[in-house]
Amino acid sequence: MKNKSAEALLFKYNNGTASEEEIAWVESWYLKFEDKIQDIDPEQIKADELESWSLLQLQLVEKTPFKRWKTIGIAATIILVAAAGLVFYTNKEVKLPDKSSRAYAYHNDLPPGQDKAILTLSSGKKIVLVKATEGTIAEQNGIIITKTNQGELRYGMNAISLDHRPIYNTLETPKGGQYRLILPDGTKVWLNAASSLKYPVSFLQAERTVSLDGEAYFEVKENKDRPFIVHTRLQNVEVLGTHFNINSYDDDPQTKTTLLKGRVKVSSTKHSASKILNPGDQAIQNSSQLYVKTVDAEESVAWKNGYFQFKDEQIGSIMRKIARWYDVEIEYKKGVNKNETFSGTISRFDHVSKVLEKLELTKAVHFQIEGRTISVQK
Numbered sequence: 001m002k003n004k005s006a007e008a009l010l011f012k013y014n015n016g017t018a019s020e021e022e023i024a025w026v027e028s029w030y031l032k033f034e035d036k037i038q039d040i041d042p043e044q045i046k047a048d049e050l051e052s053w054s055l056l057q058l059q060l061v062e063k064t065p066f067k068r069w070k071t072i073g074i075a076a077t078i079i080l081v082a083a084a085g086l087v088f089y090t091n092k093e094v095k096l097p098d099k100s101s102r103a104y105a106y107h108n109d110l111p112p113g114q115d116k117a118i119l120t121l122s123s124g125k126k127i128v129l130v131k132a133t134e135g136t137i138a139e140q141n142g143i144i145i146t147k148t149n150q151g152e153l154r155y156g157m158n159a160i161s162l163d164h165r166p167i168y169n170t171l172e173t174p175k176g177g178q179y180r181l182i183l184p185d186g187t188k189v190w191l192n193a194a195s196s197l198k199y200p201v202s203f204l205q206a207e208r209t210v211s212l213d214g215e216a217y218f219e220v221k222e223n224k225d226r227p228f229i230v231h232t233r234l235q236n237v238e239v240l241g242t243h244f245n246i247n248s249y250d251d252d253p254q255t256k257t258t259l260l261k262g263r264v265k266v267s268s269t270k271h272s273a274s275k276i277l278n279p280g281d282q283a284i285q286n287s288s289q290l291y292v293k294t295v296d297a298e299e300s301v302a303w304k305n306g307y308f309q310f311k312d313e314q315i316g317s318i319m320r321k322i323a324r325w326y327d328v329e330i331e332y333k334k335g336v337n338k339n340e341t342f343s344g345t346i347s348r349f350d351h352v353s354k355v356l357e358k359l360e361l362t363k364a365v366h367f368q369i370e371g372r373t374i375s376v377q378k
Contacts, residue, residue: 108369108370108371109351109352109353109369110326110327110328110351110352110353110369110372111326111351111352112176112325112326112348112349112350112351112352113175113176113177113178113193113325113326113327113348114130114176114177114178115129115130115151115177115178115179115180116128116129116130116173116174116176116177116178116179117129117130117153117171117172117173117174117177117178117179117191118171118172118173118174119137119138119145119153119169119170119171119172120169120170120171120172121138121140121169122140122167122168122169122201125138129147129153129179132147133147134147134148134149135147139158140167140169140201141167141201141202142157142158142202143155143156143157143158143184143201143202144156144157144158145169145201150180151179151180152179152180152181152182153171153179153180153181153182154181154182155182155183155184155201155202156184157184157202166200166204166205167200167201167202168198168199168200168201169198169199169200169201170196170197170198170199171191171196171197171199172195172196172197173191173192173193173194173195173196173214174193174194174327175193175194175323175324175325175326175327175328176193176324176325176326176327177193177194178190178191178192178193179191181197183199183203183208183210183221184201184202184203185203185208185221185223185226185228186221187208187218187219187220187221187228188218188219189216189217189218189219190216190217190304191214191215191216192214192215192216192217192303192304192324193214193215193324193325193327194214194249194324195212195213195214195215195216195249196212196213196214197210197211197212197213197216198210198211199211203226205226206226207226207227207228207229208223208226208227208228208229209228209229209231210228210229210230210231211230211231211232212230212231212232212246212248213232213233213248213249213250214248214249215245215246215247215248215249215303216245216246217243217244217245217301217304218230218239218242218243218244218245218246219243220239220240220241220242220243220244220262221241222240222241223240223241224240224241227239227240228240228241230246231269232246232248232255232269233248233250233255233269234248234254234255234268234269234270234285234286235248235255235257235266235267235268235269235283235285235290236266236267236269237257237264237265237266237267238264238265238266238267239262239263239264239265240262240263241262242259242260242261242262242263242264243259243260243261243262244257244258244259244260244261244262244264244277245257245258245260245297245300245301245304246258247300249320249324251320252317252320253286253287254284254285254286255284255285256282256283256284256285256300257277257282257283258281258282258283258295258297258300258301259277259278259279259280259281259282259297260279260297260298260300260301261279262279263276263277263278264276264277265277266283266285266290268285268290269285270285270287270288270290271290273289273290274290275290275291275292277292279297280294280295280296280297281293281294281295282294282295282297282300296311299311302345303321303348306347306348306349307345307346307347307348308321308322308345308346308347308348308355309344309345310342310343310344310345311343312341312342312343313341313342313343314338314339314340314341315336315337315338315340315341315342315365315376316338318342318359319374319376322352322355322374323374325348326352327372328352328369328372328373328374329372329373329374330373330374330376331373331374331375331376332375332376333375333376333377333378334378335377335378336365336376336377336378337364337378340364340365342359342362342364344358346358352369352374353369356369356374365377365378366378
């Protein structure tokens with residue numbers, strides 16, 4: 001394929017005018033690596049495109065963002081490759097997927113998650129937010145709790161309370177849910193699926209302390225006199241004012257804190273170790289140690305911006321994310337290599353079949369949906 005032909009095809013792919021067969025040609029460039037790669041004609045792909053993963057990404061305009069989440073990015077990519085490497089386009093024939101067989105495998109397709117959560121007040125009363133009307137939904141200790149028309153929960157001061165005893169609320173998202181929260185100090189929190197956050201309705205103590213189970217992204221309102229502390233199963237994170245993401249699910253072997261802006265201190269709950277993070281750092285706590293590595297911080301908050309993003313990620317970890325967002329169970333058939341790793345980016349707003357189809361382009365795994373169970377097959 002000559003450069004001009006390749007560029008024309010990529011242009012059509014990016015602006016949504018490519019035919020089904022042309023789409024298949026583009027996506028076939030990223031099939032699983034074979035043992036030997038045929039020589040690539042320099043005229044086919046520019047040398048700098050071969051050297052950089054980022055230059056290989058085909059940007060596709062996202063057509064169906066959650067309009068209530070204003071921070072969602074516009075672009076979403078749909079490339080997935082097996083971690084063994086990349087196979088570029090050659091002259092051999094590429095067959096279109098068998099629609100009838102995939103239709104059978106995905107006959108019980110499932111929609112993506114949405115904004116939904118349950119708020120538990122200090123009294124024990126539970127409010128299902130998807131059913132609650134917009135406006136004031138509760139008032140506690142001089143604080144008004146409001147559900148906005150943008151699908152977020154907001155805490156605001158109504159009166160000065162003379163009772164300084166902390167009163168706690170808990171916001172919990174089910175599988176297939178997410179929600180945005182603005183705490184009484186102005187801190188913004190994005191809560192991912194299957195997560196919960198416990199917090200006081202007003203920050204009257206010397207420290208602003210919350211507890212997280214699951215995953216959340218924080219934009220902490222700066223207050224040098226009152227540090228903001230997040231308690232998780234394996235880490236405690238202390239900040240003054242910054243942007244960071246914490247991933248701390250019970251079914252994940254590690255807790256990860258990734259810093260996007262500012263500076264934070266991460267302490268282990270297992271031993272006395274602690275680390276200071278700078279932007280681009282990720283603190284990882286497993287069963288035995290706390291350590292720091294440099295990462296692409298945007299990858300950690302891809303979920304908040306409306307897409308799945310993987311980089312050399314094992315299929316088990318990927319499927320756990322899919323299970324939480326689509327509210328499904330995952331089972332692995334005999335012969336599946338759970339250590340197989342993948343890289344790429346896919347929209348979270350598609351039905352689950354679209355996500356699985358992109359994974360299947362690698363030919364490393366196949367899937368079948370039965371009820372709310374996804375079977376992973378070799």
